[in-house]
Amino acid sequence: MSEKDPFDMLRGGPAPRPREGARERALDAALRSYDENYSTAPQGTAKPARHTGRTTRFWRGFMQTRLSATPAIATLVALPVAGFAAWQLLGETRFGFERADVPAPSPIVETEAPRARQEQAASGQAPAETRVAEEGEASRSFPPQDQMAAQPNFATRQPDVVAAPSAATPRLMRSPTMAESKLMPLPAPEPMAGAEENRDRLQSFDTNPVRAALENPVSTFSIDVDTASYAFVRRSLKEGILPGADSVRVEEMINYFPYDWPGPQAVDTPFNSTISIMPTPWNEHTRLMHVAIKGYDVQPAQKPAANLVFLIDTSGSMNAADKLPLLKSAFWMLVNQLADTDTVSIVTYAGSAGTVLEPTKGSDKRKILEALDRLDAGGRTAGEEGIREAYRLAEQNFVKGGVNRIMLATDGDFNVGPSSDEELKKLVEDKRRSGVMLSVFGFGRGNLNDQLMQTIAQNGNGTAAYIDTLAEAEKVLVEEAGSTLFPIAKDVKIQVEFNPQKVSEYRLIGYETRALKREDFNNDRVDAGEIGSGHSVTAIYEITPKGSPAQVIDDLRYGEAGTNNAAGIANADEYAFVKIRYKLPDEDVSKLITTPVTAANEIASFDQASADQRFSVAVAAFGQKLRRTDATAGFDYDRIMQIATAARGSDPFGYRAEFLSLVRLASALDGGR
Amino acid sequence: MATADEDIAPDGLLAARAGNGDRAAFAALVERHYDFIHRIAYRLTGRRADAEDVAQDVCVRLGRAVAGYRGGAAFTTWLYAIVLNAARDQMRRNARESVKAEAYGVQALVSAGAAEEPDDATEALWAAVRALPDKQREAVTLVYGEGLSHAQAADAMAVAEPTVSWHVHEAKKRLKALMRARAGEV
Numbered sequence: 023m024s025e026k027d028p029f030d031m032l033r034g035g036p037a038p039r040p041r042e043g044a045r046e047r048a049l050d051a052a053l054r055s056y057d058e059n060y061s062t063a064p065q066g067t068a069k070p071a072r073h074t075g076r077t078t079r080f081w082r083g084f085m086q087t088r089l090s091a092t093p094a095i096a097t098l099v100a101l102p103v104a105g106f107a108a109w110q111l112l113g114e115t116r117f118g119f120e121r122a123d124v125p126a127p128s129p130i131v132e133t134e135a136p137r138a139r140q141e142q143a144a145s146g147q148a149p150a151e152t153r154v155a156e157e158g159e160a161s162r163s164f165p166p167q168d169q170m171a172a173q174p175n176f177a178t179r180q181p182d183v184v185a186a187p188s189a190a191t192p193r194l195m196r197s198p199t200m201a202e203s204k205l206m207p208l209p210a211p212e213p214m215a216g217a218e219e220n221r222d223r224l225q226s227f228d229t230n231p232v233r234a235a236l237e238n239p240v241s242t243f244s245i246d247v248d249t250a251s252y253a254f255v256r257r258s259l260k261e262g263i264l265p266g267a268d269s270v271r272v273e274e275m276i277n278y279f280p281y282d283w284p285g286p287q288a289v290d291t292p293f294n295s296t297i298s299i300m301p302t303p304w305n306e307h308t309r310l311m312h313v314a315i316k317g318y319d320v321q322p323a324q325k326p327a328a329n330l331v332f333l334i335d336t337s338g339s340m341n342a343a344d345k346l347p348l349l350k351s352a353f354w355m356l357v358n359q360l361a362d363t364d365t366v367s368i369v370t371y372a373g374s375a376g377t378v379l380e381p382t383k384g385s386d387k388r389k390i391l392e393a394l395d396r397l398d399a400g401g402r403t404a405g406e407e408g409i410r411e412a413y414r415l416a417e418q419n420f421v422k423g424g425v426n427r428i429m430l431a432t433d434g435d436f437n438v439g440p441s442s443d444e445e446l447k448k449l450v451e452d453k454r455r456s457g458v459m460l461s462v463f464g465f466g467r468g469n470l471n472d473q474l475m476q477t478i479a480q481n482g483n484g485t486a487a488y489i490d491t492l493a494e495a496e497k498v499l500v501e502e503a504g505s506t507l508f509p510i511a512k513d514v515k516i517q518v519e520f521n522p523q524k525v526s527e528y529r530l531i532g533y534e535t536r537a538l539k540r541e542d543f544n545n546d547r548v549d550a551g552e553i554g555s556g557h558s559v560t561a562i563y564e565i566t567p568k569g570s571p572a573q574v575i576d577d578l579r580y581g582e583a584g585t586n587n588a589a590g591i592a593n594a595d596e597y598a599f600v601k602i603r604y605k606l607p608d609e610d611v612s613k614l615i616t617t618p619v620t621a622a623n624e625i626a627s628f629d630q631a632s633a634d635q636r637f638s639v640a641v642a643a644f645g646q647k648l649r650r651t652d653a654t655a656g657f658d659y660d661r662i663m664q665i666a667t668a669a670r671g672s673d674p675f676g677y678r679a680e681f682l683s684l685v686r687l688a689s690a691l692d693g694g695r
Numbered sequence: 696m697a698t699a700d701e702d703i704a705p706d707g708l709l710a711a712r713a714g715n716g717d718r719a720a721f722a723a724l725v726e727r728h729y730d731f732i733h734r735i736a737y738r739l740t741g742r743r744a745d746a747e748d749v750a751q752d753v754c755v756r757l758g759r760a761v762a763g764y765r766g767g768a769a770f771t772t773w774l775y776a777i778v779l780n781a782a783r784d785q786m787r788r789n790a791r792e793s794v795k796a797e798a799y800g801v802q803a804l805v806s807a808g809a810a811e812e813p814d815d816a817t818e819a820l821w822a823a824v825r826a827l828p829d830k831q832r833e834a835v836t837l838v839y840g841e842g843l844s845h846a847q848a849a850d851a852m853a854v855a856e857p858t859v860s861w862h863v864h865e866a867k868k869r870l871k872a873l874m875r876a877r878a879g880e881v
Binding site: 028029030031032033037038039040041044045047048049051052053054055056057058059060262263264690691692693 | 707710711712713714715716717718721722725726729730733734737738743746747750751754755756757758759761762764816817820821824835836839840842867870871874
């Protein structure tokens with residue numbers, strides 16, 4: 023007995039087989055409890071259900087991922103083990119206050135819709151209904167060709183998605199259980215609230231509808247080189263959750279990947295556009311009009327000096343492994359890329375804004391890195407003060423003809439000061455005229471204000487990116503430092519006029535939040551997106567050729583009389599006429615590039631398109647599937663895999679391989695649909 | 696293919712699907728793990744009726760909690776944690792009804808409630824284990840009963856690994872003393 027561990031015999035200890043009756047009762051109880059959480063909503067209430075569905079599905083998705091405070095390295099290997107212990111504690115507490123004698127009723131608001139949605143997706147006749155609802159919603163929430171991009175309207179959409187930080191969310195999500203917890207003392211509200219609520223804010227938007235070329239021949243939008251949405255989607259999928267539709271901006275997913283579009287030869291034409299018409303993989307009766315734009319790649323020798331101000335959120339909430347520590351690593355990599363003549367300043371904001379590092383030359387890297395290293399999290403966020411201080415430093419150190427940019431890093435609502443979001447937006451707009459640009463980098467999750475990030479970056483002539491792993495930090499700040507840092511054209515707008523003689527219907531894939539009014543195209547005062555050195559931007563239209571059986575909108579009986587489209591008739595062979603307007607970085611008057619799209623742009627079969635084109639189409643299809651867009655409902659993940667695999671190319675950084683793994687994950691999570 | 700693979704799909708995937716509203720995935724998941732849940736529940740409580748109650752309680756909790764499984768740790772580790780919580784609650788309820796008296800000294804009663812061979816040394820040891828304080832009992836059950844490493848047990852108990860080692864150490868000291876005392880009586 024003394025030789026081996028006497029307690030080893032516990033391993034084989036008795037454990038009688040469970041009795042069949044008990045087993046069945048337990049399984050029944052499990053399903054009842056599950057159904058209470060995922061209760062079935064009656065079908066037919068498509069519109070309201072869809073709406074709530076989208077919102078709450080989104081919330082639920084992120085509620086599940088509270089405490090994704092995982093170390094940067096762990097995130098890299100997609101193994102958030104560290105968060106587990108914390109989760110466990112939470113779980114205990116949560117069970118604690120569910121333990122009232124009265125069983126907690128299921129929070130109906132939260133959960134009935136996702137189920138309804140799933141059924142809708144599964145049932146055969148739903149798509150038509152969904153389409154109707156979708157168009158109805160689209161026309162209700164913003165008239166055709168709305169001005170979403172110029173003023174992302176907080177005021178009107180906010181109540182839908184953006185639960186006010188602590189009042190609305192608990193009411194929606196938590197009070198059913200809280201109300202019943204009579205026996206247990208309530209847990210301390212502060213840490214719980216911080217940990218359990220997810221307060222990511224995203225702007226909600228509807229997918230672009232199909233438009234009849236005869237009625238709306240002109241489509242106008244601002245380009246978008248942001249990539250935040252892809253990183254957001256990736257993080258969600260890696261955590262085993264299908265991302266909410268509002269977090270999926272298809273154009274940002276497409277533009278996340280580097281493409282080798284043919285670029286311009288000389289500096290005086292800042293970019294080149296390649297337009298192709300190719301068959302649609304998900305619909306044999308339609309075509310894709312693929313617009314690929316590539317910016318001029320500034321050679322390192324010609325790079326202008328940079329004056330960078332790091333504006334870093336060091337509020338208490340940044341004290342998580344995937345926030346401040348990741349941020350430090352990210353900026354560390356960037357600083358190592360800088361030339362000796364560049365300058366860096368660091369401003370932090372927490373409690374009160376302060377300059378941590380006065381403008382310092384790139385030749386003194388050590389001093390910059392030490393300042394970065396000393397950053398510590400604590401206190402509340404005072405964003406406006408911080409932004410003002412950052413602009414002051416940037417202006418004080420302004421490099422004429424160089425790059426003057428504030429790089430704002432935050433985990434969320436950096437605007438706790440007295441000012442409203444609207445005032446903050448105005449401030450950024452004002453300062454843009456001084457020539458200082460502002461880019462925003464989002465970190466962490468749970469409190470991320472994606473909506474404000476987008477607005478500030480758009481209005482500050484900068485980009486918004488979401489950084490969730492060290493690899494992403496490297497992509498955004500190091501590999502793409504050229505394009506993020508050195509703009510070659512600003513206020514780039516695209517206007518496409520379709521020829522109703524050739525195209526009966528069209529639909530712009532993505533760019534919903536970047537739509538411009540038709541008249542804004544020629545108005546140089548209207549702000550639009552920037553293109554940086556070597557950037558590529560891709561926009562894809564799905565078009566229905568005249569007479570195709572895929573047409574979904576009936577011809578107008580009196581349609582011909584209503585058309586005033588003389589150009590279309592004069593150039594009957596053209597599909598469309600693409601106009602691109604841009605300004606050089608230091609100019610105020612725009613220039614125009616026009617390209618007619620004719621039969622010469624046609625590619626006979628999808629397989630003949632270039633690998634990059636096919637890959638971008640696969641990403642577009644994937645984004646649309648995640649948004650549950652009707653057009654790709656019958657196009658399964660396997661086909662996306664096939665196209666993307668065949669079009670993977672050399673993929674030196676492994677971005678495309680990662681995309682393939684995301685498609686596999688989504689396919690598994692979505693039950694292979 | 697979405698509905699056909701429930702029997703072979705890995706736990707983590709089923710849990711993720713269940714969290715996204717897939718009822719069949721959830722049913723398959725609970726079905727697969729019921730025996731596992733029952734076994735630990737029995738080892739912790741030592742009575743068939745309690746084990747069944749705890750197992751059912753765990754199933755109900757799973758219906759609510761599966762959406763919170765995030766794939767970070769192994770599904771079973773996550774499940775251990777839920778069972779431990781549920782069993783602890785059950786023991787507390789029992790204690791309130793002053794049933795715990797049974798679990799202490801009166802080993803005969805415990806055995807009568809459950810075991811086929813009341814005089815078995817293993818069963819006697821288990822009875823002693825059940826008399827340990829909560830954390831020690833859980834640590835011994837996971838480490839010796841389930842064969843988990845101290846690190847895995849630490850994950851399931853949401854404590855640090857050295858804490859598990861310490862609980863195990865304390866538990867062994869107590870159990871040895873108990874067994875010596877009993878051997879002396881016989």
